[in-house]
Amino acid sequence: MHPSPRPTPDFAAVRAEFALPDAFPAPVLVEAARAAAGRPGPGPGRRDATDVELVTIDPPGSKDLDQALGVARRRSGFRVYYAIADLGAVVTPGGALDAEVRRRGQTIYLPDGSVPLHPAELSEDAASLLPDGPRAAVLWTFDLDDAGEQVAVSVERAVVRSRARLDYAGVQADLAAGRVHPALAALPELGPLRRAHAVRRGAIELELPEQEVVPDGSGGWTVRVRRRLDVESWNAEISLLTGMAAARIMLDAGVGLLRTLPAPEPDALAAFRRTARELGFGWPEDAPAAELLAGLPADTPSALAVRRAATALLRGAGYHAFDRSAGTEPPADAGHGGIGAPYSHVTAPLRRLADRFSTEVCLAVTAGAELPEWVRAALPTLPAVMDESDALASRVDRACLDRTEAALLRGSVGQEFDAVVLRADGEAGEVYLPDPPVLARCTGAFTAGAVVRVRLTAANPETGQIEFAAS
Structure with a gap:
């Protein structure tokens, strides 16, 4: 056989x-x-x-x-x-x-x-x-x-x-x-x-x-x-x-295309601070979240849960085109919260459309030349194109x-695994299996940062559906 x-x-x-x-x-x-x-x-x-x-x-x-x-x-x-x-x-x-x-x-x-x-x-x-x-x-x-x-x-x-x-x-x-x-x-x-x-x-x-x-x-x-x-x-x-x-x-020139991400809301920062402290990580009031994250251990269960909680600080990414000569101003919050400064895509034009246009803006501005009309006309259309292609x-x-995860796990339905709880949400949570490395939702009452036993209840390679339940 x-x-x-x-x-x-x-x-x-x-x-x-x-x-x-x-x-x-x-x-x-x-x-x-x-x-x-x-x-x-x-x-x-x-x-x-x-x-x-x-x-x-x-x-x-x-x-x-x-x-x-x-x-x-x-x-x-x-x-x-x-x-x-x-x-x-x-x-x-x-x-x-x-x-x-x-x-x-x-x-x-x-x-x-x-x-x-x-x-x-x-x-x-x-x-x-x-x-x-x-x-x-x-x-x-x-x-x-x-x-x-x-x-x-x-x-x-x-x-x-x-x-x-x-x-x-x-x-x-x-x-x-x-x-x-x-x-x-x-x-x-x-x-x-x-x-x-x-x-x-x-x-x-x-x-x-x-x-x-x-x-x-x-x-x-x-x-x-x-x-x-x-x-x-x-x-x-x-x-x-x-x-x-x-x-x-x-x-400085009043024209271009930014990649933006709003600064975290105070409520989101406060919630993240509470999560970090509940998981055992001290965080001075005057220290930025970046400092806490940079000092975390690489892959301990509690550190993984803190890193997962930090994703709540990075929401609302988009593109913003502006052209002061046409009456559109830069956004009030022109920064990228994940980078800590204003930012524009210019370094991957073979793989990303926005970079070609942003580069042409920089070349024209720094040379003191008039922005090509085809660039100026395209700028307002680019955020929608990039948002859609990013999604x-x-x-x-x-x-x-x-x-791929479901294909690896299909023969293991009914088996139990050790998993790290990355996020707890009422009667469900998100868990991480180190071997094979899988991220998935799991039903059950959990505590973030805990190591738990979970049972695989479904794995469908045709749809990618994977389901776990607390053992």
Whole structure:
């Protein structure tokens, strides 16, 4: 008798459920091929920056490389170069490709492949910052002081050349071995300074277990917890530095597109403070939530429950377009509560529509040039497009994860597991199973932060439904 095969999640059904496109229209592909055939070179309006030491750091196998980074120590402070793929060099305003990417909004990622924002000949080749020769980019240059604080910034179109395509684990291993690529020479010093700056400005980092669906090595799929490496956090801080600088440029000019998140309401902060104290974590009245979260243990049950409670502080994210010349002002609360400062998306234009337009605003403003009319006309339409595509990406990601979890658990209905209670809500709660790493609702009376026994009562790989009950 042969053992029954492990049920596998049906990602094709997810694609069908959410009506994800499986191809680009023919006119879009024609236009993309034409754009890919041309490679902008240095000249008026585009600096030759091929002498700048830059590398990309991305997950292994990635080809849609939006950013290339260079960090160097100066006599006093740091010099940071952040090159961003220049989609303005390949997307013709008003063309078929422009219309299609405005419809899609962003790349949607599934475990078995992506639904890209741009055709692969652009996103994974001609417009990507691959290390195979000069590429068009928008180059951000930052000067920072010895404490890692920004003192100057410039942004310009350029031609750059990445020296290497690196991945996070490889860079982290190099650092542990005492070696580092010359382009990243000062990142181990600057990265922690920028992380400390984030805590001081009130950035809220939840650091909950981050689940991801990965191949199981036997032709199926499994779920694992993705551990964020130090180098990944440091690289993210450079991206945040760039987005904050972009937001300041836009606010000063009175035109742009912000990614916003309201500051937590006093009642939400008070409730979070009570939860933290009930779970045994002291929190001085004058200390920000960011300081408490930064000092929590990594994954103790009570710390996980505090991190889950902190999600109540991060509600109401959206996009806000403004153009003072057209009578629309920036929002009264222009900040991003999770970052602790105003912020704009500019660092992932291969994967996210908003970044191309925000970048064009920054280029025009810093050059003292008139904002292109096609950018000004598009700004009011972008919040709705981005909100809708963000919601779609989140639903697709959740559907893939739920179906994979259910597939892993289907043969275990009736069994008991140890679980951490992340949240208690009357006669139900949210629990986290460390093995396999599953987040799910569970019926029963619980106390947040407790370790409990739960029984699996249902697991349906076709719908992703998982149900637990207190044992």
